[in-house]
Structure formats: C-alpha cells, structure tokens
Amino acid sequence: MTTQIPPTPDPSHAWGFRTLAVHAGQAPDPGTGAIATPIVATSAFAYDDFDAGVSRFNGDAPGYVYSRFANPTVAAFERKMALLEGAPAAVGFASGMAAISASLIGLLSAGDTVACVGTLYGGTDGVMRTLLPRLGIGVRHFATVEGLQEGLPKGTRIVYVETPSNPTLEVIDLEQVGQVARRAGAISIADNTFATPYLTRPRALGIDVVVHSATKFISGHGDATGGAAVGSVELMNAIRSAGMGQLGGCLSPHEAAMLLRGLKTLPLRVQAACASAHALAHGLDRHPAVERVYYPGLGDHPGHAVAARQMRHFGSILAFDLRGGREAARHFLDRLCIVTQAVSVGDADSLACHPASTTHRGMPEAVRRANGVSDALVRMSIGIEDVQDLQADVVQALG
Ligand code: PLP
Numbered sequence: 001m002t003t004q005i006p007p008t009p010d011p012s013h014a015w016g017f018r019t020l021a022v023h024a025g026q027a028p029d030p031g032t033g034a035i036a037t038p039i040v041a042t043s044a045f046a047y048d049d050f051d052a053g054v055s056r057f058n059g060d061a062p063g064y065v066y067s068r069f070a071n072p073t074v075a076a077f078e079r080k081m082a083l084l085e086g087a088p089a090a091v092g093f094a095s096g097m098a099a100i101s102a103s104l105i106g107l108l109s110a111g112d113t114v115a116c117v118g119t120l121y122g123g124t125d126g127v128m129r130t131l132l133p134r135l136g137i138g139v140r141h142f143a144t145v146e147g148l149q150e151g152l153p154k155g156t157r158i159v160y161v162e163t164p165s166n167p168t169l170e171v172i173d174l175e176q177v178g179q180v181a182r183r184a185g186a187i188s189i190a191d192n193t194f195a196t197p198y199l200t201r202p203r204a205l206g207i208d209v210v211v212h213s214a215t216k217f218i219s220g221h222g223d224a225t226g227g228a229a230v231g232s233v234e235l236m237n238a239i240r241s242a243g244m245g246q247l248g249g250c251l252s253p254h255e256a257a258m259l260l261r262g263l264k265t266l267p268l269r270v271q272a273a274c275a276s277a278h279a280l281a282h283g284l285d286r287h288p289a290v291e292r293v294y295y296p297g298l299g300d301h302p303g304h305a306v307a308a309r310q311m312r313h314f315g316s317i318l319a320f321d322l323r324g325g326r327e328a329a330r331h332f333l334d335r336l337c338i339v340t341q342a343v344s345v346g347d348a349d350s351l352a353c354h355p356a357s358t359t360h361r362g363m364p365e366a367v368r369r370a371n372g373v374s375d376a377l378v379r380m381s382i383g384i385e386d387v388q389d390l391q392a393d394v395v396q397a398l399g
Contacts (some may be wrong), residue, residue, distance in 0.1 A: 017084075017198055018267050025079030026260065039257045040072045069244055073253035077260050081218075081228045084197040084263070085210050089236040091229045092251035092259075093243060096193060096213025097123050099227030101131070102243025103189055103211055104158065107235065110136030112157035115186075117142045117177065119371040121166040121213075122360040124191065128160075129364075145176045152184050159184075162191035163200070164307070166345075167319050167355040167379040168372040169294045171303025174310055178206025187235070193217070194345070198267045199274075199311045209235055214259050216346030220269050224258035226251050269348065269384055273316030276390060277382040281318045283391055289328070289398045291376065294319040317345050319355075319379040322398075326375035329354050333378065335397040338389055345381035350390055352380045 015024070028035050045064040047053040055061035064070055074092045081090040093099040104127065108114065114137060116128055128139045140156075142148040148159065159181040163172040174190055181188035190202040193213040202210045212218060214226035227249075229239050244250050251259075281295035296307035297314030307314055322328035333341050339350040343358050353359065360373045382390065 020083055021198075021266050022264050024083035025076050025081075037073055037076045037257060037260055039253050041253055042071075043067050067253065068248060068250045069240075071250075071253050071256070073260075074251045074256040077226075077251065077256040077263075078228070080260060080263055081197075081212070081214075081230055084266075085192075085203055085230040086197075086201050087203050087210070087230045087232070089231065089233045091236050091240045091243065092214075092256060093227035093229065094249045094251055094255075095225050096191075096211070096215055096227040097127075098243065098247070098249030099211045099213070099229045100124055100191065101127055102247055102249055103209055103229045103239050104132065104137075104160075105135075105247065106239040106242030107187055107209075108132070108135075108137050108157055111138075111155070113138040113140060113153050113155050114158045114160055115140050115142060115148055115152055115156045117145055117148050117159070117161045118163070118170045118172050119165040119168055119373070120160075120162050121191070121193075122355075122362050124160075124162065125360075125367075126362050145173050145180065148177070149180050152180060152186075156181075156184055156186045159186050159188045160191075161189070162194070163310075164194045164296055164303070164315055164317070166194065166317075167294075167359065167377065169194075169296055169301070169303075169315070169317065169319060171296050171301075171307045171310075173306045174200070174202050174205040174207050178208075181208070182206065194315060194317055195311055196266060196270055196346075198270045199313055199315060203231070205310060208232070209239075214262075216344065217266060217270060218259055218262055218346075220262040220265065220346060220348060221258075222344060222347035222349060224255045224262065226255050226259050270316060271313065272384045273382045274313035276385075276387040277316040277318055277380075278314060279387050280380070280382060280390060280394060284318070284320050284394070287395075287398055289323055291321040291323050294372070316382045317379065318382070319377055321374055321376040322378060324376065326354075326356070329376055329378050331399070332397050335399070336393055337396070338385060338393040339380065339397075345379075347381065348384050350381065350383035350385060352378060355379050 056063045078090040161172045188207045189209040190207045196217045209231040212228045285293045295318040
C-alpha cells in the first residue's frame with residue numbers, strides 16, 4: 001500500500017515562525033486559485049485503468065487511493081506541521097490520543113520497554129498503565145530525568161515525556177532526554193501539546209518524535225478534534241502504517257481544514273495568552289486563598305531555568321492549589337463568569353477544570369497524589385480575552 005509522505009519544501013525553513021504559520025505547506029490551489037486549501041471530501045480516488053491502480057497501490061506511481069491512508073487536505077496539514085516542527089514528515093490523526101497510541105503501537109513490539117518521565121495526561125497515563133502491559137510491553141515511570149539517567153532499563157525502546165506536563169506544568173529538559181535516549185539506542189517521544197511548536201521545537205533539542213493533541217492550541221477555537229505525529233520519514237511511515245492502515249485513526253479532511261485555519265494564527269494567539277497567563281500567575285501567587293501556583297514563568301518554579309532555555313514564552317496554562325481542598329476548588333470553579341468550566345486547553349476562550357475529578361480521575365489515587373494532582377488543584381487555560389477582565393473574574397471567584 002502506498003504511503004504518501006508529502007515533500008517538505010526546504011527554502012521555507014528560513015522563514016520566521018509567523019510566516020511559516022501562514023504559508024508553510026500551503027499555496028493557492030493550482031486548479032481554482034483558491035487561497036484556502038480546498039476540502040477534498042472523498043473516500044476513494046479514481047485511477048485511469050487497471051495498471052494505474054496497481055502502480056498506485058504498489059507505491060510505484062504517485063497519487064492518492066483512499067482517504068484512510070492519505071488525503072490532499074490532510075496532506076497539507078501534515079506538510080505544515082512538519083515545517084512548523086522543523087521535521088521531514090508528519091502524520092495527521094483523528095485526535096491526540098490516536099497520534100499517541102499509533103506512535104507507541106507503531107514503534108513497539110511485545111517484550112519492549114517504555115520509560116516515561118514525569119506526569120502525563122490522564123489518557124496517556126491510561127495507555128501506559130493498561131493498554132501497553134496487556135500487549136506485553138513493559139512500562140517504567142521515572143519522576144525526573146536524573147532518575148531516568150541512573151535507572152534506564154535495558155531493552156528500553158522508547159523514552160516518553162510531556163512538557164510542560166498536564167496538569168502540574170512540570171518542565172522536562174528535552175536536550176537531556178534526547179541524550180539519554182540516544183545513548184541507549186532508544187527513540188525519544190515528546191508530547192508538545194502544551195508548548196506548541198511556537199514555544200518549543202523538541203526536534204531541535206534532539207527529540208525524535210513529537211506528538212500533539214491538535215484539538216488544543218493548533219485548532220485554537222475549541223471546534224475541531226485532531227492530532228499529529230512529527231519526525232523522520234522512516235518513523236512516520238511506521239506510525240502511519242499502524243495508525244492509519246491498521247488502527248484507522250485517520251484525520252478527516254474537514255477537521256484538517258479547521259486545523260489549517262487555526263495554525264495561521266497560532267503564534268498570535270499563543271503570544272497574547274502567554275502574556276495574560278504570566279500576569280495572572282503573579283496575581284494568584286500573592287493571593288491569600290491560594291496555597292501554591294504551578295507556572296513555569298514564576299522564578300521559584302522548579303522548571304523555571306529549563307523553561308527559560310527551551311521555551312520562547314512560559315505558556316498559557318497554569319494550575320494552583322487552593323486553601324480549603326476540593327470544596328474550595330468547587331466554589332471557585334462554580335463562581336467563575338468569563339472563564340468557562342470545561343476540560344481542554346488552548347482555546348481562544350479561557351477554560352478551567354478540576355483535574356482530580358476530570359482529566360486525571362482514572363489515575364490510581366496514590367499516583368495522582370504523588371504527581372501533585374491534589375483535590376485542591378485547579379487548572380486554567382488562559383485564552384485571548386482582555387487580561388483585566390480575566391483578573392477581575394478570578395479575583396471575584398476567589399471571594
Ligand atoms: N496530550 C495532552 C498533553 C493532552 O492534554 C491531551 C488531552 O487533553 C491529549 C494529549 C489527548 O488529546 P485528544 O483529546 O485530542 O485525544
């Protein structure tokens with residue numbers, strides 16, 4: 001079966017990020033002149049005759065065959081993601097979890113080991129704790145990169161990290177992770193959902209595969225679900241073949257068009273939201289109702305120095321423990337007016353949630369607490385509203 005890895009136009013590597021976000025991977029449609037990438041809504045693609053079909057299926061001739069394997073609108077999204085992450089290739093998926101599970105299943109075999117560092121999104125943690133062990137794949141968890149360096153198990157095939165992590169914004173040193181993985185002959189994978197390629201480019205720091213929930217900042221408007229894996233052609237072929245051909249988690253061309261639109265404004269949205277998050281984090285840090293703030297931009301955050309090195313800004317997601325436990329979190333969330341109570345992050349709208357009872361409720365309680373996901377923890381994803389309105393909303397909700 002032919003796999004369609006789109007070519008990467010080299011010259012645009014020299015562009016600034018905002019130019020890349022608008023133009024990379026996209027050009028006016030040669031047939032119609034349409035500037036927005038057309039939505040090619042078809043499941044199958046016709047070929048001229050029997051032999052042409054055979055050649056396309058064998059991969060001897062270019063051309064699309066079936067949208068579960070590849071589609072022109074999805075291919076434009078893949079080209080853009082590859083260019084934004086500075087990689088040769090990318091694969092679009094139906095969701096972030098489809099991208100993550102396809103990357104793991106596509107690269108692992110029974111008997112392999114995955115080493116995870118730090119806290120992971122609850123869905124990813126579930127894959128590591130339940131799905132992979134059922135397939136005969138070992139999973140080891142390390143709290144820090146230093147721990148990983150000392151204890152990396154023999155036979156480790158993948159080192160997996162998420163930075164900043166969901167929900168406690170741990171910052172993992174990607175350069176160190178890449179070095180440890182390379183020395184052990186393992187593949188490094190980083191979930192770059194919270195940072196986006198605008199803030200961090202993990203491949204430039206030595207990471208092999210970058211995965212995304214495109215549902216978040218890449219869409220940016222809370223109206224599309226998607227995912228992506230980014231890396232070398234060889235790794236992307238393996239991930240595409242498992243993830244699309246076998247698991248079938250393909251990205252719809254309609255969603256791909258929404259994600260392409262979202263990407264055009266990614267740097268503008270992220271920059272504005274980061275500035276507001278920074279201001280809110282400082283305000284929360286001084287508020288008597290707040291016990292502890294988790295935000296990499298604060299000088300006393302344990303990952304501040306690494307974040308300053310590997311991120312352009314400190315991100316637009318923050319979390320905090322309220323004095324008064326779960327009840328205080330419930331009161332705060334129920335009183336918010338502008339900020340919407342919902343999971344997800346990276347939307348134009350500010351969102352807030354209680355991770356212990358939502359995104360991370362599936363984690364064993366002891367692990368959840370050890371990872372700092374307390375009953376008092378609130379996570380906020382700061383949107384692009386006026387910062388003074390967000391500050392006023394948070395202050396009134398804190399009572
Ligand atoms: N990775 C991170 C860091 C996330 O926060 C999420 C979802 O919240 C995912 C992956 C999964 O993405 P999706 O919901 O698009 O499957």
